[in-house]
Amino acid sequence: MVHEKNDGINKEIAVPPFPQNRPALSWELKIKKTLKLVPPFLGKFRPIVGQCCHQCTPDSLSKKTGQNFFLGFHDLLKVNETHTRYRGWLVRRVCCVLFVSGCKVYASPANNRLERVCQSNRVKEALTAEHNAPEGGDSRGQINRLSPFLPLINTCIIPSLLRFVGWVVLKMFASIFDSIQVNLNHLPALHRASQEGSLLVYVYVRQSIMDCALIPLVLLCHNLRVPYTVSPLQINSYSLRSILQKVGVVLLPPSAVTEQDAELDSLYSTVMTSLVRELLHEGQALSVGVSAESGRGGQWLARIRQLIKEGSVPDVSLVPVGISYDCVPKTKNIQVGLSSLLPLLWSLLWRRPGGGVRIHFAQPFSLKEMCESGRCRVDEWLPLQDLLLPVILDNRTNSVFGRRRMSWLLPSSHYASELKEPTHPERDLSIAIILHLIYSATSCMAVMSTSLVSSLLLYRRRKGTSTSLLCRDVAWLTEEVLFRNKDVGFGGSLAEVIHYSLSLLAPHLIIAAVPSSKDPFIVPRPSLAATLHLTFQAQIVTHTFILEAVGACAVSAMLCEVASSGVSTMVRSSGVDGKEVKDDMEFDVVLCQSELTERALQLCHLLPPGFMPPCQSSQSFALDAVDSLVRCGILIMEEIPREVPKCDVWKKDALTWTTSDDPYNSDSDCEEQDLHSYKISQSSQCPEMLFFLCSMLSGHLRTLCWATTKLDLLHTPLLEAEFVAQIHSHLCDTASKKKQHYESCSEEAAHTAVRTLIDLGVLLEEHHKEGVFLDVSPLFQLSDNRKKLHRFISHYLYN
Template sequence: MAVGFLCLFGAVHHIYTYIQIKVCRVLTMVQEKNDGINKNMVLPPIQQNRPALSWELKIKKKLKTVPPCLGKFRPIVGQCCHQCTPDSLRKKLGQNSSLGFHNLLSVNETHTRYRGWLVRRVCCALFVSGCKVYVSPVRNRLERVCQSNRVKEAFTAEHKASEGGDSRGQINRLSPFLPLINTCIAPGLLRFVGWVMLKMLASVFGSIEVNLNHLSALHRATQEGSLLVYVHVRQSIMDCALISLVLFCCNLRVPYTVCPLQINSSFLRSILQKVGVVLLPPSALTEQDAEMDSLYAPVVTSLVRELLHEGQAISVGVSAESGQGGQWLARVRQLIKEGSVPDVSLVPVGISYDCVPKTNIQVDVGLSSVMQWLWSLLWRRPGGSVRIHLAQPFSLKEMCESGRCRVDEWLPLQDLLLPVILNRTDSLFGRRRMSWLLLSSHYASELIEPTHPERDLSIAIILHLIFSATSCMAVMSTSLVSSLLLYRHRKGVSASLLCRDVAWLTEELLFRNKDVGFGGSLVEVVHYSLCLLAPHLIIAAAPSKKDPFIVPRPSLVATLHLTLQAQIVTHTFILEVVGACAVSAMLCEVASSGVSSRVRSDGVDGDEVKGDMEFDVVLCQSELTERALQLCHLLPPGFMPPCQSSQSFALDAIDSLVRCGILIMEESPRDVPICDFWKKEGALTWTTTDDPYHSDSDCEEQDLRSYKISQPSQCPEMLFFLCSMLAGHLRALCWTTTGLDHLHTPLPEAEFAAQIHSHLCDTANKKKQHYESCSEEAAHTTVRTLIDLGVLSEERQKGGVFLGISPLFQLSENRQKLHRFISQYLYN
């Protein structure tokens, strides 16, 4: 009956789709061949805000002279960390060779067991009906949750229930959480929702490409009974739907998805809770509000325990800016520590969009807003594509118990940087502690000390998963073009020069083992990206010139869109970015101090400069490494690998500049070579072997390495390109520091962040540039950094957390020192 209804509905929908395709074929001008990196991938048709036909023809005519040279191979991404989880990496559950990609939206009769004219028209319904659905029984889950020790202790602490087991008081107190506990997966409804999602997403995206490399590892893990927890970085509410749809279409267990939205409609809530979506309680608007309930954390932790005991999979999204979602991973970690769950396999998931979909659904969702959004999707043509990478699963127990994920060097940010900023002592070695990545939950209150090692270990796991999921994300063509236009050609670039840089940057990405989410000739890729980004660009195509000129729009919306798309490129080049900012800081110091162009350490002063400073500067390795190390502490979470020390990361940042040709190593002139055993002519120096104060090596002096900037005529452009990638974050810190005088503190944390965001927007509007520094994410990251740095103090009151300026930085002199310290890394 259900299949017949689906077939009838599919036939009606096919007529509508057939008419829509006929119209799209007339309007679209993008070729759908692929002869580049990935022959299985086809560029979807361009749909939104199509630019004028004149510049399209000029660009395509100009680009036809450029050969398709986007590379010959595709790197394999998503493997386990060789340092934290070597045993999981050694299992080699997945295949090492590239298996290609599968487009979820290209469903045809070959995906079914039947053939024929009618089958081709209802193949999507037949495909969905043939997908495997794992049984998800609820049974006595409510009783098991009530009998858990956590919930009993929470009831006892509240004095809401009697001491003897079940009671009506317990059930009444648990009534807001009953829908969460009774969340299940109904097979029939899941198939119907899967069919609707395939049809709906076909109106949103041109293609949904899934990397097949690690699917065999997930299938084997499922057969062996491993408990899987999928983790992704939150970008849109589409993330949750895409992960569940991918697993459903690949015959894997559909996970219970943690949704951070508050759904008001009871009809929508009932549907979502029957397809495995774990929603917030009706009384809470945000996750932080839910965590304030003393009973929420014990109930949810017990629910996670019961789901894992049932063999269910879980999907969790983590926010790198606010840390929301990390408490779910902390609960899983706590269950493993207690022995309630033997082990789980974590699977980072990287989701890349050509354009992140604007859902216009933030926190409070009603039925009318969802229906309006769905109705708008029916009248738009598909545009943009999605690339999904499922990484290799790794053992959480191995990471925690092996001791390889170390947190003993973690220190507060003010201990790491305040001595340097205030010119007191040298900087300390260590990593920045980010305790705010765990919300103020019951789990956090169990660990009384904020520097508890178990809490730090949970935060390290969250950081590791954020970094792993980000590393899995492919660089889309729009991200690549946005990065070039925003950071290298801010004042505009011709189409031919842009094509040359696209080919160069693609090779650099592949060289760094970063996958790209596009394929085809250079003509297709550049034209496709410019069409998607056209609303945020100014494209001048004069009739007398054959080469169009492309400029990013100097507006807030356009700049923030390009910045969001270019973030993944910044993640890929973060080593070079940190090293370039360190070089820029030393060059600025040379230019401002008026000393010689040769910079050395250990008290070696240079000659006086007469006239303009030469660009031929020698930079000391120790100073460069120290500047890079200090900048590492200011990076937002997710940029640095958490299993690597800050010192090692800073050294790698300097070495990366040598590898990419910006720096060349220069030997320091010495009277005696380092390895010269003849300290005096005709004489050797001998030492006794039992002398503990002497070494048998004559290389007692420290090797003083220095670097010189290579190719002064060409290198500054590359150096400034790298420095620009981090300029938005650093500039937001500088503007916030100078704007603290205009705030009347203390203020609630949310209001404080809103006023900082308003101040950043006003500053950018006055300057009419640097709009990338005034996003909401930049404001939240800046506020959190200043709290960790000790500039802002937290006061917990009944109304929540209030922020004020600390007494140390109420002095304008200290704020100026902080501003100088941050602004030294801004090249301009």
């Protein structure tokens, strides 16, 4: 962590004040009055985020950024005359226009790119392989076949149009966000890489369509090369498509609605690979977004890696980008047309800005180094059913060592040869790169104040809390986040932070200003939309505490087994539901280290993609999860007493001698492994903390449980889309009946649960002309096996 310089930076990153002419609500006045005496403590230390992986890219990590102090933040929306070369009253009124016109823009004309793409061997072979390929390889026939992709190939960057669009986007973002704060720490490294001629590829995790515009805008305002941006949106308007393609936006073909539809065309992947090759040969930068749930967008990274392997491109520098929102704009998965864009822009002009944005650029690292170093190993990857089915069905105590293979993250169209060999290591390595970039970009994201409040209200104070108690929780959680080397996207006094967060989350909360009490009472609104919004905001907190959450769920699984064996483990706590006991809380259960690590290891295999770095083994992650509970004070380590002290070498048995030339000999073979056990802390805060950590993964685990119960009610086989839709409908109906647990009802949760069941072998994929059909496997058509699966998952749910 580095100390933040006291040079006015804190004033720039403070929470933006609300307009003074807006009438304050009664609960806002009470919050300000209640928290008036709370001293400010936030924003004192800033962790160093965005460093390269020390295991996969040590050479890139050794390239230091050149400064040992924090450079501060730059708000893109605060443009004044000091950002221009001119001064005066007229300049203050047109400073934004002058600033954008003064930004350096690297022109990128298409020139003869179309001819080069058509003449590439990859495209020629693809055209020849088609049944309707023109004989003789006529160039006009090739162009006719490639006509749907011609506008994509001719995508270019016109400097004057880019400056105009940049000015429009700045004005639009000023109506949407309070601020756009950019971390300046790694920008010097980007400038240096650009001057050295390195090919930069920016990778971010998709959250909103605003992501596509934020990264080019930041680079434009800091005089860096604006990248060609890969957009997954379907643009219906011809004029809008023409404008976007002239500012470097690579769109989907007009006939494709989604990325999956585009990939169905046999020529699309080939043409896009050739297009990426030509763009990189021109020295252009790229910007690619990857979905954390499905891995969509990762095929572009696979294309770049394929070009490096072939030798067409020497190397590229990957730059993970973390984008954090106080409130994510609701613009996801929409089709954009001129008729829908104009009302959207008109509504933005009359709305009050809501929330800020924090952007972190990570340190660039070499993709070639990651691929050729051999440190990111995939030889231990196994199907999920090989890892967990023996434990679930056969009740084995020891798990199979390995890591879950997620082949669905990368469509098989990129590796046609793997239709016969689905476990090819080349494909696994590309998937490992996708997973690593999802993890790196997520690790760069700052934890916003709305994320902290959402996490506390969902996982710790689900039944409601007072403002003063929420204030103490936010102060504690902020310190824990900073301790884990995560940056926070807010600053200022605690009163301002709480007031700002609750104002943004107010539509999703019930805030009762009780006249007899000074503290307003805050409860999450019990609705599907409100719970899903709070859950989405709290995801980054779950990523931050993933080790502790896995370890806490492993403890819950072992306590569940102890309770089923007849030992009472019910405790009394204000934050945990359960039977009350007269005495103080006591856990006399001894948890074995090996068994606890086994439970954590098994849970690691059920995690969604992006939570674990692929360069770390599952065994190491499970051990770290158990150790993290010791650091938190939840578990207390105790050594198992021995009959003979370890230091008493005379009373030990005779030493076993081995030959010195034995290749399998180790000095530690004759030593006994240290045996440890754990006891749960007797602190009164322990059950509340355990419940808080377990609740972070309860939504994902509960989705798996509910999806498992639906299997016997489905009439299979069904199309995959229809199957996911029925599972999603079942999740919503179950939550509505229970009137709780709405966090398990999102479409992403249903899709992730179905993919997990497919990997487990519960569902079988059948490929037909109409699409992919899903059917329940014969093994899990037996109700006993479904009950075993449900019991295995439900053990990790804290009760």
